[in-house]
Amino acid sequence: MLGPGSTNDHVRRMRRVDAAPVPGDLIFFGRITKKSVKTHHVGIYLGQGRMMNAPETGAVVRIDDIARLKDFAGFYRF
Template sequence: MRAILRVPLAALTLLFLAVASAPLVDRPPVGDTVNSIVRLAYAIERQDIEYSWGGGHAERPGPSTGTCLGYNGKIRPCPAERTRGLDCSGLTRWVYALAYGRDVLGRGNTDDHLRRLFRVDDPRPGDLVYFGKITEKLVKTNHVGIYLGRGLMMNAPETGASVRVDRVAEKKGFAGYFRY
């Protein structure tokens, strides 16, 4: 069986404290937050955390077992209920919670998280990149990643994969960049 976490969650919290350059407040200055979000995303990627449908949506942010409710992935039977990991919104929720010092996105899915953000045309590293359909009357997203700059994003892409860096342009259905 593959190791899901090589470093305890407490160690990631200590890592965050080491990389944060300023005390946490509700909305830290953009530069401090961006650096923390991107650094935390890369630190989490190095832990080889598996994708788990619904993972990361327990009471507290971070890896958790997922759910098979609504699962339509290629791997059968659904492995989510026995896989401790993160789905895409679970990843962004955890990174933002570590960076902001509290759970700013909450337990919901990509659509729920999007409602806490505002759209930007000038994406910066640390912003979230959404995929799906977003109009004035409809919000139906299917994926989210953390924008790293240079057209790259950190994301939990699909069952059978781990948290990784992908090119934004390679994912279909780009819907926009959003900032907290």
């Protein structure tokens, strides 16, 4: 569990995965720079370009291609 806060708060507590991601890494969408973090979505990487994802609050969790969202910001892990 990520705990309280927004996706912006969560990504700040993690480290970016610069090598190959592994299943279980988190995938953030939005814009992340050295000076600002503006994310709007997070999924769980499953491998082979797929993620576990609930597209909006209250939606059924499903499996989607990472390419479904166009503003990929990076893979992160604790």
